[in-house]
Amino acid sequence: MANTKTEIAETEANTGLSTNVTGIELDIEDIEIPRINICQKMSESEAPVGSILFDKTYELAPPNQSLKVIPVVAQKGWRENIPFDEEDIPRIAWSKEQANAIGEESDWEMTEFAELTLLIQQPEESSDVDAYQLPIGDHTYALGKINVGKNAYRSTYKRLATNAALTGQAIHNKIWNFTSEELTKGKYTWFNPTLTATVETVDDSVASFVNNFLSA
Numbered sequence: 001m002a003n004t005k006t007e008i009a010e011t012e013a014n015t016g017l018s019t020n021v022t023g024i025e026l027d028i029e030d031i032e033i034p035r036i037n038i039c040q041k042m043s044e045s046e047a048p049v050g051s052i053l054f055d056k057t058y059e060l061a062p063p064n065q066s067l068k069v070i071p072v073v074a075q076k077g078w079r080e081n082i083p084f085d086e087e088d089i090p091r092i093a094w095s096k097e098q099a100n101a102i103g104e105e106s107d108w109e110m111t112e113f114a115e116l117t118l119l120i121q122q123p124e125e126s127s128d129v130d131a132y133q134l135p136i137g138d139h140t141y142a143l144g145k146i147n148v149g150k151n152a153y154r155s156t157y158k159r160l161a162t163n164a165a166l167t168g169q170a171i172h173n174k175i176w177n178f179t180s181e182e183l184t185k186g187k188y189t190w191f192n193p194t195l196t197a198t199v200e201t202v203d204d205s206v207a208s209f210v211n212n213f214l215s216a
Helices: 002-013 096-105 157-167 204-214
Strands: 036-038 052-054 058-061 067-080 110-121 134-136 139-149 174-185 188-201
Touching (some): 036 139, 036 188, 067 096, 067 188, 067 204, 096 110, 110 204, 157 188
Antiparallel strands (some): 134 139
């Protein structure tokens, strides 16, 4: 009888969370991935304009200097194209159907954007142990997210999508160069994130990490 009670208690205590060797119950919603930003002239940062920032603190690379990254997740969405000087907050859709529904009643055009999760390899010349805290195989990495729209959407997400469609391979099978490049359009100049495919493929340790992350 005692064993039966123990089994019932254990069943009731099961919350659906994952407990593993880390000693903590893990819920995917509790995992907070730091942001990647490109420092612009109007950014509230002391970092040089055009630099790649991690977690609003760490300068990973200056303009035009590439970082080796592995794209882990690329999620496409749509949002209202509301000018920055407007008080309205853009509504977001994660499916074409939702985007069409919002667009039918919105005063603003719906535009594409994407959330990219990137695994950033620490450059050999970098000694920043605070930014790069994920030892995987022979290298150390930082895991971050960047939100891209308009030109940045075309120079990142569309390149990932095109490569995946043409090669039939997952986006995390190869290493990409991630760079902040200066763009000028009329009187406006800003820095834009770009992804460029390399011929390097990821090693088994990185592939295992990405697969575990995606299955969480």
